[in-house]
Amino acid sequence: MNSPVPPIHPDHRLPLYHRVRDTLSAEIAAHRWRPEEPVPTEAELAKTHGVSIGTVRKAIDSLVADGVLERFQGRGTFVRRPDFQSSFFRFFRFVDAAGVARVPTSRILKREVAAMPAGVAAAFKLPAGSRAVRFSRLRLIDERPLVLEDIWLPHERFKALLEIDPREFGDLLYPLYEQYCGVLVASAQETLSAEAVGARQAKLLELAAGAPVIVIDRVALTADRQPVEWRQSRGPASQFRYQVEIR
């Protein structure tokens, strides 16, 4: 990966380390470095940005704090590929009899081009009715349905997903976004709520009518915080558990 630096002109009133950070996160979002290869060394970045090493360190510090980069002493600094698989288990405690976390399998129920409803379009800052790639997906463990998902993606950036043989879809979508669309998800904003399950969803989740479900709305973001995916997941409240640190 050696494309030229994109023309980024962060606000010159910002502190130097902040400008370095903005430039770096935009380059990361533009997929300039893959997670397997190190980004330039601190000394190189200091030289190319015309600042001291300490200033570069401060910029990298904040990207590390935000989970965008990872540092390894002696090896280098790398773009982080977050493990959203484990985030699944932060919400729902699906463990087998031995207490081991199981990877859920995925069943794509639907793949289509559709017009975004207003709520979804707003998350992308697009007009309502914008074209989207939409998936409906069921996640199961031992053939028992556990989470029902409704996923919306902006059509332009993700239309490549319409061409893939559905059998190539594995159990995870984010690796496909990276491989086919050059989009690396860096973080996500989630909102949890609870409701009584609807009739259609109750059937798919094999729940009694009106059973309580946890609803998770997710907006997935790139390193420079552009929204790239909107997702709504529903799972039985009885399985739900989540930990937070509040300050």
Added chain:
Amino acid sequence: MNSPVPPIHPDHRLPLYHRVRDTLSAEIAAHRWRPEEPVPTEAELAKTHGVSIGTVRKAIDSLVADGVLERFQGRGTFVRRPDFQSSFFRFFRFVDAAGVARVPTSRILKREVAAMPAGVAAAFKLPAGSRAVRFSRLRLIDERPLVLEDIWLPHERFKALLEIDPREFGDLLYPLYEQYCGVLVASAQETLSAEAVGARQAKLLELAAGAPVIVIDRVALTADRQPVEWRQSRGPASQFRYQVEIR
């Protein structure tokens, strides 16, 4: 506040900035500085700890990142008093017709000395059956019950609360902990789950039998992460909403 520095000897194998951080957080937990007065300046701390200003800054940086300290340019650095009031609204969206967040009132249902059950004692790393001060509390808005709380405190540190006239109890407990027990809560670890409401609780919360409720288990911590309060709250799932950033 000018008690002598407590005898703290952090592991000398740790980096300097880490040792400075540990010493500071222990002093903060010991209530050496009140939130209204600044802690010593960076220059002073550098002098007393025998390190450079940059090292002190790094220690303070991490305490600021953890929400223990707050910095104000030109004024100084202060012990932070977290606003747990607003944390209440992070979970339950109780707003009036105009969309304004309302402060719930509190009704103490019970105050007693009791033996800790095993689960609570474990959070304090005390033996099961240890003496505790226990509160049962209902939080209401417009006289409508919204959250039912069960609160456990180690007896030794909190026995002063048994002497206060119950009418002096306001709508918040943490200011009392600070005022009467010299304990400043710096952070809290919470676990959210969902269940069908029990009969006794349904009655107090004025819910239908079996209605879904969100259960929040909280362990409150001091600046040096000693557990000081265990609390379990229940509220109707229909009112629940929570936002997280995941990485």
Added chain:
DNA sequence: TAGTGGTCTAGACCACTCC
């Protein structure tokens, strides 16, 4: 105007990884 934290520099030396 004095004193605070905020930014930035230009080094030194250490611990670790990889060749």
Added chain:
DNA sequence: GAGTGGTCTAGACCACTAA
């Protein structure tokens, strides 16, 4: 041994607050 990030120093100057 060469090269990486990790720690630490000793300054400089700026922006802001309070008296």
